[in-house]
Amino acid sequence: MSLTAELVALKEVVEGYARGYGLDFFDTYYELLDLDQLNEVASFGGFPVRYPHWRFGMQYEELMKGYQWGLSRIYELVINNDPCYAYLMRSNSLLDQKLVMAHVYGHSDFFKNNMWFAGTNRKMVDQMANHGTRIRKMIDRYGLTKVETFLDACLSIENLIDIHAGAIRRTRAKTEEQIEEDELTTGSRVKKLESKDYMDRYINPPEYLEKQKKELDDEVERQKQFPPDPVRDVLLFLIDHGNLAHWERDILSIVREEAYYFAPQAMTKVMNEGWASFWHSKIMTEKALVDSEIVDFADRHSGTMATAPGQLNPYKLGIELFRDIEERWNRGQFGKEYEEEEDYAKKLAWDTSVGQGRQKIFEVRRIHNDVTFLDTFINQEFCEAQKLFVYRKDPRTGQMVIASRDYRLVKEELLGMFTNRGQPTIDVLDGNYLNRGELYLIHRWEGVDLRQDFAQETLKNLHRIWKRPVHIETIVEEKAQLLSFDGESVESQELTPTGDE
Amino acid sequence: MVRRVDQDRNRFRQIVRGSIRKNLRKFISRGEIAARAGKKKVSIPLPQIQLPRFTFGSNRGGGVGKGEGEAGEPVEGQGEGAGEAGEQSGDHTLEVEVTLEELAKILGDELELPNIEPRGHKQVSADVRRYKSIRRVGPESLRHFKRTYRQALQRQIASGTYDPDNPIVVPEREDRRYRSFQISQEPQSNAVIIYMMDVSGSMGTEQKEMVRITAFWIDTWIRSQYKNLEVRYIVHDATAREVDQHTFFHLKESGGTRISSALELAEGLIEQFYPPEDWNIYPFHFSDGDNWSGGDTAHCIRLLEDRLLPSVNQFSYGQVKSAYGSGQFKVDLDAHFGESPDNLVTAEIPDREGIMDAISEFLGKGR
Numbered sequence: 001m002s003l004t005a006e007l008v009a010l011k012e013v014v015e016g017y018a019r020g021y022g023l024d025f026f027d028t029y030y031e032l033l034d035l036d037q038l039n040e041v042a043s044f045g046g047f048p049v050r051y052p053h054w055r056f057g058m059q060y061e062e063l064m065k066g067y068q069w070g071l072s073r074i075y076e077l078v079i080n081n082d083p084c085y086a087y088l089m090r091s092n093s094l095l096d097q098k099l100v101m102a103h104v105y106g107h108s109d110f111f112k113n114n115m116w117f118a119g120t121n122r123k124m125v126d127q128m129a130n131h132g133t134r135i136r137k138m139i140d141r142y143g144l145t146k147v148e149t150f151l152d153a154c155l156s157i158e159n160l161i162d163i164h165a166g167a168i169r170r171t172r173a174k175t176e177e178q179i180e181e182d183e184l185t186t187g188s189r190v191k192k193l194e195s196k197d198y199m200d201r202y203i204n205p206p207e208y209l210e211k212q213k214k215e216l217d218d219e220v221e222r223q224k225q226f227p228p229d230p231v232r233d234v235l236l237f238l239i240d241h242g243n244l245a246h247w248e249r250d251i252l253s254i255v256r257e258e259a260y261y262f263a264p265q266a267m268t269k270v271m272n273e274g275w276a277s278f279w280h281s282k283i284m285t286e287k288a289l290v291d292s293e294i295v296d297f298a299d300r301h302s303g304t305m306a307t308a309p310g311q312l313n314p315y316k317l318g319i320e321l322f323r324d325i326e327e328r329w330n331r332g333q334f335g336k337e338y339e340e341e342e343d344y345a346k347k348l349a350w351d352t353s354v355g356q357g358r359q360k361i362f363e364v365r366r367i368h369n370d371v372t373f374l375d376t377f378i379n380q381e382f383c384e385a386q387k388l389f390v391y392r393k394d395p396r397t398g399q400m401v402i403a404s405r406d407y408r409l410v411k412e413e414l415l416g417m418f419t420n421r422g423q424p425t426i427d428v429l430d431g432n433y434l435n436r437g438e439l440y441l442i443h444r445w446e447g448v449d450l451r452q453d454f455a456q457e458t459l460k461n462l463h464r465i466w467k468r469p470v471h472i473e474t475i476v477e478e479k480a481q482l483l484s485f486d487g488e489s490v491e492s493q494e495l496t497p498t499g500d501e
Numbered sequence: 502m503v504r505r506v507d508q509d510r511n512r513f514r515q516i517v518r519g520s521i522r523k524n525l526r527k528f529i530s531r532g533e534i535a536a537r538a539g540k541k542k543v544s545i546p547l548p549q550i551q552l553p554r555f556t557f558g559s560n561r562g563g564g565v566g567k568g569e570g571e572a573g574e575p576v577e578g579q580g581e582g583a584g585e586a587g588e589q590s591g592d593h594t595l596e597v598e599v600t601l602e603e604l605a606k607i608l609g610d611e612l613e614l615p616n617i618e619p620r621g622h623k624q625v626s627a628d629v630r631r632y633k634s635i636r637r638v639g640p641e642s643l644r645h646f647k648r649t650y651r652q653a654l655q656r657q658i659a660s661g662t663y664d665p666d667n668p669i670v671v672p673e674r675e676d677r678r679y680r681s682f683q684i685s686q687e688p689q690s691n692a693v694i695i696y697m698m699d700v701s702g703s704m705g706t707e708q709k710e711m712v713r714i715t716a717f718w719i720d721t722w723i724r725s726q727y728k729n730l731e732v733r734y735i736v737h738d739a740t741a742r743e744v745d746q747h748t749f750f751h752l753k754e755s756g757g758t759r760i761s762s763a764l765e766l767a768e769g770l771i772e773q774f775y776p777p778e779d780w781n782i783y784p785f786h787f788s789d790g791d792n793w794s795g796g797d798t799a800h801c802i803r804l805l806e807d808r809l810l811p812s813v814n815q816f817s818y819g820q821v822k823s824a825y826g827s828g829q830f831k832v833d834l835d836a837h838f839g840e841s842p843d844n845l846v847t848a849e850i851p852d853r854e855g856i857m858d859a860i861s862e863f864l865g866k867g868r
Contacts, residue, residue, distance in 0.1 A: 040506040049505065054516055055552065057509030058595070065598075148512075156552050310566040310576040391576045392563040400576040403563065413565045424555050448557045457553030472555075 003030055007088070010098060017287045018105035022362065023279060025108035026122075027083040030101070038074055038089050039063040045262070046079040046087075047128045051135035051254070053151060075304070076100045080111040080265070082122035095293045099300055102283040106276030109365075114271070116264040116369050119166045124261055131254045138247050150248055153461035154255040159423045160234035161256065163263045230427035234441065235259070237428045243467050252465065266421040267369045274318015275365050277304065281319070310391070310400070317386075321373070324382050325364060326357035348381065370418045374411060383407040416447065424450060426472070439466045443474035450474050459485040517597045518607055520547055525611050529860075530853035532710060534604070535717035543604060544596045551595055605725030608718060612860065615867030617726040617781075617814075630682045639679025648678035692727040692781040692814075694720065695770060697763040699788030701738040702755035703825035711821050711850055712787045713750045718860050723783060733770055737763040739793065743770070759793045760786070760830065761800045768808050777812040784809065785863070787819045789826025798833050810844060815868040818847040819859055844868060 003011065011030060018025065033041065043059035044050045066072040075096070078086040086104040088097050111117050121127050139147045162168075195203040222228050231237045235256040239249055265272065284297055307313040328334060332352030341347050364373065382388075388410045392403040403409070419425075430440035439462070443450060455472065462470045462485075469486040473495065480495040521528070524547075528534050534543050566576055599607075608614065635648060653672035657663040663670070698704070698712055724730045734749035735741055741762035744752065767784050775782055792798050809816055820831040831847050838845055848862040849855070 037504075040504055043506055043509075052505075052508055052512070054509055054513040056506060057511070057513035058550070060506045060510055061513065061597075144512075152552060156554055159554055159556075307567050309568045312565050312567055316567075387567055387569065389566055389568075389570070389572075390563060391566050394575075400563070402566075402570050402572050402574050402576060404572055410565055413563065417564065422557070424557060426555055443555070451556050451558040454553040454556055458555050461553065 003032055003088075006094070007032065007097060010094070011101060014098060014101040014283065014288060015105065017283045018102070018109075018279065020287075021279065021282065022358075023105055023109040024113060025084065025105050026081070026112050028104060028108050029083050029085050030104075031085065031087050032090050033087050034090050035067065036064070038077065038087055039067070041087055042074050042077055046077050046085075047125060049125075049129040049132050051128075051132045051151075052139070053148070053155075055155070076103050076107075078104045078107045079125070080117060080120055080122070080261075081125050082112075084108040084111065085125065093296075095296050096300065098288055098293075099280055099284060099297065102280035102288060103276045105283075106279035107272060109279075110268070110272050110275050113366050114264070114268060114369075115367055116166075116267055120261050120264060121257075127257070131258070134250060134254065138251070142247060147247075147251070150464065151251055151255070153464040154235075154252050156458050156461040157234065157465070158255050158259040159421075160426055161236075161259050161263060162232035163267060163420060165233055165260075225430070226432045227428060227430075230429050230442070232425070232427050234426060234428055237431065238465055241431055242465055244465070248465070263421065264369075267371075268373075270314045270318040270321075270370045270418070271365065271368060271373050272318075273315045274320075274322050277315050277319040278322045278361075312388075320386055321377055321382065322361050322364070324385070325377055326361050328357070329360035330355050330357035332356075371415055374414050374418065378407060378411045378414070380407040383410050419446070424448075429473070433471060436468070438469040438471065441470070441472040443472060445475040449476050452476070455483060456485070456490045459483060459490060463487055516550060517547065517599070518603070520550055521545060521599065521604075522607050522611050525607065526854075526857050529714065529718065529857050532714045532853070535714045542598045542600050544598050547595050547597050550597070601721050602725050605721045608722055608860075609725075612857070612864070614722065614861065614864050617723070617867055628684050629687045630684055632680045632682045634681050634683055635678050636681040637675070637678065639681060643680040645678045645680050649676055652676040652678060689729060690727055690781065691729040691731070691779060692723060692783065693731040693733065693775050694723060695733045695735065695767045695782070695784040696749065697735040697737065697741070697767060697784065697786040698749065699738070699758055699760070699763075699786075699791075700736045700752050700754040701758040701791070703758075703789050703791055703823050704821070705823060708789060708821045708823050709750055711853060711856060712819070714853070715787070715819060715850065715856050715859060716785070718856075719783075719785065719863060722860075722864050727781065735763050735766050735770075737766070741766040757793050758788065758791050759797050760788060761797050761804060764801055764804045764809065768804065771809075771812060782813040783815060783817070784813055785817045785819065787821055788830060789823040790820045790828035790830040790832075791826045792830050792833075795833075798830060801830075802834070802837050805838075805845065813844065815844045815846060815863075815866065817863045818845070819863070820847065820849045822849065822851045 007030070015028070039060055041048060042063055043056045050056060063072075063074070074089070076086065078084060084104075084107075086100070086108075088100055092100070111120075135147065135151070192200075192204045192209070227237065235252060238244075239252050239256065242249070242252070244252065281301060284301075289297055305313065305316045305319065307316050330353070331350060332338065332354040333347070333350050338347065338350055341350070364377075368376065383405065384407075388407075389405045390403045390409045390413045391400045393399070394401045425444040425446070427442050427444065428439065429442045430438075432438070433440040441462075450472075455474070459470055459472060469484060471482055471484040473480065473482050475481065476492075481492050482495050483490065483492045485491075528545070534545060568576075570576070609616075632643075635645060649672050650670060653670050653676040654663070656673070656676060657670060696716055698709070700709075720730075720732065732746070734744050734746055736744050736749060736752055736754070737759070738754045738756040739759045739762065743766065763786065771777070771780075771782060792801070805816060818831065818834060820826075820828060822828070828849075831849060834845070834847055843866070846863055846866065848859040850859045
C-alpha cells in the first residue's frame, strides 16, 4: 500500500536532510505493510515475487514465531534496486518510521556507490519475477518434485561462487593459437641467449635451460588438464561443463545469478549496517528529531547497537569504526608522521585539524568491503576504546576465556570470520578426475574444518547435478582427507601428504 | 486473498509432515517427542529439513568479543561469540511446531490406523453455549464496540447531527449492543483411558519410560478421535491405588504383584464414574508379566471375562520386557482367551523399537 499523506510529507523532509549531508541514493519508494505482509516480503529476501520454494515458507514461519515469542521483529527492509524499495510497518509509531527512513537512505546510498555493488543487477525486482515465471513454467512442465529436487540441489551449493569474480582474472590469458604454437615448438622453444661458443656454458647454463624446458613442458601438460587452472566459480563450471538438461541448466543459472546478486550484501554487512546507522544517527540527532522524541529515539538506537557481553554486533562495530575514521581524519591522525610517532600519549592527543573526516568516510564507503575495511582501519586505539578481545576455548575447563587484547590478533580473528563471507573457499581442481569424468573439488583449508554431516549431504546434491562421482579434498582433524560420493555411498579416505593434485 | 507465501508454507508443512513420518519410528523409540509435548503442540527437532551446504564446523574454538576483563578471565555470557558472520548460523537445528492433531494424523497415516467408530448408543448430547448473537442489553464487558459504533453512526447520520469535518461519534444508551450466547445441543462422545501399571520391583526405569512413550502416542491418537477425553492412572504392586500422571510415571515401588488389584480398581472406577452407555472406555494395562500366583491370574481372567470386557471398547494389555519378569501373564491370557473376545488385545514390547508395533497392535482395530 502506498504511504499516508503524513508519511509522504515525512519522506520529503527526511530525504531532504539526507541529500543535505551529501548522501547520493537511488529514488527510494516506500511501501506500508502490515506485520504479516512485512514478514512475507522478508521471507522472500525483500522481494515481492520470487520463484516458489519451501524455504521461503520456512523462513516465514520462523519470522512469525520470532515475533510471537518477542525475540525479534523486523525494523527495516530495503532492497538494492533502482529505484530502491523499502518497507515500513504500518503499526510503527511516527518516530519509528522516521528512524527507518533515515536508515534506509544510508543503505540506498551504499548500494548505489559501493563498488562491490557495481556489478549487481539494479532491476533485480523484475529479474526475480522473471525467475519466478521461468521456474513456475518448469514446474508445470516437469512436475513439482522433479524441479524442486533439482532446485534444492542447486541451492545447496549456491555459496560456491567467486565473490571476487568482478575484480580478478583467474585464468592465465592464453589464446588457443598460443597453446598450439607452444605444443609445436616443444623442445626447441627454450630461447638461448646469443653468445660466443666459449661463453655459452656460462651465459646459457645447461641446468637452467633444462629447468626452463621443464617449466614449459609442465605448462603444456597443464593446458591439457581440465580445467587448466582451478576454478572458484563452481556454479559456472557446472553450467558450462555439466551434463545438464536445458531446464536444469536454466535453474542452475538462476540460482547462480541470485547468489551473485546477494553476495555483496554478505561481503559488506558490517560496513553497510554501520554506514546506515551512522547516518540515521546523524540525521535524527542533528535534524529530524523533535524534543519529545529524544528519549524514545535513544531507546531504539541503543536497542539496535546493544552488544551482549562477550559478543559482537556488526551494527555497532560498523558505526563505531566509521565514527573513528571520521574523527581520525578530522584530526589528521594518519600518514607517515603519525604512524611513526612512538609516544602513545602524543598519538592520542594528535590533532592537526585537517578536517578531512567526512571526505574520508565517503571514500571508504565507496571502495571497501568488510575484509579490507576492518583490515585497514582497526588499530590498537580502536580496539581499546571498543574493548575488543579475542577469546579461546580453555582446553582444560572447556570455558571460553579472554586470550588477548592485542589488536593484531583481534584483527586476524575478525578477518578470518569475514573472509569469503564466512564461507569455506572451494575450487574445482579437476573435472575429469582419474580420466573418468569425475569431479574433484578442493577445500582451501584455512584453520577450520568443514561440517562433516553437511559436507556429505552436499556431496550427494552435487552428484545430482554432475551425475558422475564427486570428490572433495579437505582437512579433517589435521589430516588430509578425500570425501567421495559415487551415487551410492559416501566414503572418506585419508590422503597421503604427497598427494598427486 | 491468497498470499504468495502461503503456497510455500503449505509445501514446507508438507515436507515437515513427510519428514516426521519418515522418522516416526526413530522419534517414537527415542521418546523425543513425548518428552517435548506441550498442551496442544509439540516441537520437533528436524535437522534434515535444512539445505545442506559446505560450511564450517564448530572447531573454530574462539572468536572476537567485546567487554571488560583481563586476558585469562572467562568471557562473560560465554558460549556463542561472533562466529555467525556469514549468512547462515552454524549449529541451528530447525524446530518445527506441530499440533497434536497433526501428529495424530501422521501416526494414523504411518501405522494405517483405522478411525475409531464410537459405539452407537454412546452419543450423548450436551448443551453448548456459543456467543453468536447480539442483544441490546448486557454487561459492559461484553459490549460489541463495532456494532455500537455503527449504530451510533447510523443514528447520527439519520438525525443529521453527523459532521464529516468533525467526525465525532458519541454512542447513546440505545446505541449499545452486546454479545450474547445461544444454547444449542450438540452430540458429544466421551472417552476415558484408564492406564494401569505394575510398579513392583521388577519394573525398572527403562520399562517405565517405554510405558510412558507408549501412553503418549495412545493418548495422542485417542484424543484425536474424541472430543472429550479423560485419563485415569492406576498403579499397583500387591495393592492398587489411583494416582496422578506424574506419580504414575515416576513412582518406584517394590514388592509383590497382584494384577487383579488393579483390575478391581479399574472396574470400580468404571462403575462409579463411567457408565458404559455414555462412555467409550479404554483400559490399558502394562506389566512385565509377573503375577503373584496362578490363582490371582485366574481371578484376573474371571474379572476380565465377567466384568470388564463386556463394558469396555477394548482392553489392552502391554507386556514390557524386563530382566526379571517372567512374561507369564500374557501367555496365560492368550491361552485362555485365544481369539474369541475380540476386544482384548495383548502385545509384547520387547524394547523401544517394539513400541511402534505395540501401538499399531493396540490401535489397529478401530474400536
